[in-house]
Amino acid sequence: MATPSSPFSFLDGLFERIGSRLQPPAWAVHEIQHRAVLFLNHVLQQEPEAQQRLMRQKGRVVQFEWRFVTMRLIATPAGLLDLAPEGAIPELTLMVADASPLDIARSTLRGDKPTVRIVGDVQLAAEVNWLVDHVRWDVEDDLARLIGDVPAHTVAGVARKVAGAVRQFAAGKTGQPGSGGASAE
Incomplete structure (x- = not known):
């Protein structure tokens, strides 16, 4: 007897087909990334310890990758984040292994972190992990x-x-x- 597939498997397949073919224009990607940085900085400003930790990492670049989305962030001297300049070489790359946004949402709802492959500086990865574990939006x-x-x-x-x-x-x-x-x- 065949096991029934998830009602969301159709959405996973649809996202895969659309996401691989339709790429937003560069200006839209930059604007979305800029808005994400503004939001992250808003949250970081509510946590002085997080800002202190980021101050110690100033100038270091972290690259986040998920499917076809890539974002490079740099720690500023103020203990905040900014988009890294074009051509900046990341010292740490974090690649989300889960391809399905629904799988990521499910694991997040269960309180789990998505599976991430880490390449680069281990100390910087530990700082990023601390931020993920301790910084919350109020x-x-x-x-x-x-x-x-x-x-x-x-x-x-x-x-x-x-x-x-x-x-x-x-x-x-x-x-x-x-x-x-x-x-x-």
Whole structure:
């Protein structure tokens, strides 16, 4: 008997076909990367320890690769990130091994990191790993600046519950009656 394929396998195949044929223009890629750097720096500015660690790595270049997407970042003297200049040679290359964005999303929902192949400076890789493990975006704080503390706390609480439910679903723990105890035979 054949095992049923995932309902998302169609999306994986579609993404593979479209992604390999359609490449965005260079200006769009640069603009998206620039926006990503702005966001990363916003998050880093909320973590003084992260900025201190990046200050010690100033001028060092890290390249991130996933499928056809490549991004080179350089640590600035201010302990933030910037797009590396054209032709900069990376001291560390991090390549995400999972090709499917859905597989990456599933592993992230389970609380796992995607599989990454590391090439280059081990010490720099340890610093990047520390940043990944310890730096988090405080969405509630940013939302409070826009709508106030109480509504932001309420929205964040609902979002945490939804995220927890999605995480349980992704892990296969649906919380169905009778699934958490002894069964009668």
